[in-house]
Amino acid sequence: MSTLRTPVGPQPPSVYWRRRILVLLGLLAVVVVIVLIVVRPGAGDPGRETPKPTDTPSVEPTDAAATGECDPAVIRIEPVTDAESYQAGQQPQISMTITNTGSRPCEFDVGPGAQQYLIVSGADPIWSSTDCLQGDSLVQTLEPNTPLSTTPFAWDRTRSSATTCDSSRPEVVAGGATYRLSVKLGPVESSSDAPFLLY
Secondary structure, eight states: OOTTTSOOSSSOHHHHHHHHHHHHHHHHHHHHHHHHHHHOTTOOOTTSOOOOGGGSOOOOOOOHHHHSBOOGGGEEEEEEESOSEEOTTOOOEEEEEEEEOSSSOEEEEOSTTTEEEEEEETTEEEEEGGGTOOOOOOEEEEOBTOOEEOOOEEOOSBOOOTTOTTSOOOBOOOSSEEEEEEEEETTEEOSSOEEEEEO
16 A cells, blocks of 8 residues: 555654645745745836826826906996986986906806996986996906806986085986996096987
């Protein structure tokens, strides 16, 4: 009978089996060590370096002209009244439209603090929104050739001055008198005015 399966010697067979198991375990450990040395798990491709955080490509900024400040030269504003004539007791509702005539979106202050409304009768200055009205800034992106309308408000048909903000003001002449509304927005002025009649 083979001595591999039936150990022969002065010691009991269990002793020889334990020795064989220890030898096999030792050989297995050597094989595992050799495999680990050759394979090197986690080492990765030696020809490629792990990217560093600084190697991460940065996001290119958007075109500055697309989101930057508007050139006042491309801003067109127009005065607006809700009617061409008003009967006694009717108050004109005034506002303006703002248009970016450029080819790209841009940002511009369109807030109440930048708006100015002027009403004249002939060469006589009648009323100015900046005499008493105040407002905040509001920077807004203006899309090309997309008119933006401000919120209309009422003119009370009186003559304004900076000294009568908290007191009564005289009413202007009516009876078919012609008045003209012009507007400003920061450095931009309307190129024309909007005439209307008061009765």
